[in-house]
Amino acid sequence: MSHPSSRHRLPRLGLCSRRPRRLLLLCGLFFLCSCWDPRPTAWTNATGAEQFEKLWWQAAQEKKWPEVEEHLASTYVWQSADSERDRAQTLDQLQKLQIAEYSMGETQVRPSGDVLIITYTMDLRGTLDGRPFAWRGQHMMTTWQQQKTGWIAIAHSGGSFAGSQ
Numbered sequence: 627m628s629h630p631s632s633r634h635r636l637p638r639l640g641l642c643s644r645r646p647r648r649l650l651l652l653c654g655l656f657f658l659c660s661c662w663d664p665r666p667t668a669w670t671n672a673t674g675a676e677q678f679e680k681l682w683w684q685a686a687q688e689k690k691w692p693e694v695e696e697h698l699a700s701t702y703v704w705q706s707a708d709s710e711r712d713r714a715q716t717l718d719q720l721q722k723l724q725i726a727e728y729s730m731g732e733t734q735v736r737p738s739g740d741v742l743i744i745t746y747t748m749d750l751r752g753t754l755d756g757r758p759f760a761w762r763g764q765h766m767m768t769t770w771q772q773q774k775t776g777w778i779a780i781a782h783s784g785g786s787f788a789g790s791q
Contacts, residue, residue, distance in 0.1 A: 676730075678697070679730065680730065682779065689721075691717070694717065697776075698778060699778045699779065699780040702781065703780075703782070704716040704781075704782045706783070706786040706787070707788070709787075723754050724752045727750070728750040729748070731747045732747045742770040742771075742777075743770075745767045747763050747766070748761055748764045748785065749761060754787060764786075766785055767782065767783045768783075769781045
């Protein structure tokens with residue numbers, strides 16, 4: 627009679643072998659990736675023109691140029707007392723501006739269908755081309771339009787870059 631320890635052992639099957647563990651790990655990773663709900667951005671959570679305007683100026687202050695550009699229409703116009711700038715000229719001017727601080731006041735929003743018009747006063751302090759620059763009580767107006775990709779600014783009036791006011 628043979629001893630039980632001398633018997634032929636069968637290979638182990640089940641969760642202890644490598645192949646099922648890898649498969650289980652891959653399934654778990656797939657499940658986590660497919661269920662992951664990406665965190666919405668502040669822009670997607672914004673509900674009005676005042677928030678859009680604040681987010682846009684914040685992006686300009688933080689030099690987040692792709693975010694600034696994403697929210698400007700291809701036909702964007704910035705009108706001020708000294709000039710009219712298209713989208714590219716506005717971006718060029720903004721990139722020369724170092725915003726130390728800014729605040730908005732006297733805000734009013736006028737909705738009209740897929741358009742929001744916001745008027746406000748702005749105080750801004752910083753430098754433009756390395757020289758001190760400031761707006762105090764500067765009257766501003768921006769027109770925001772809802773498009774398939776979200777809200778974008780199509781026009782702005784106010785805020786001369788000719789010098790401190």
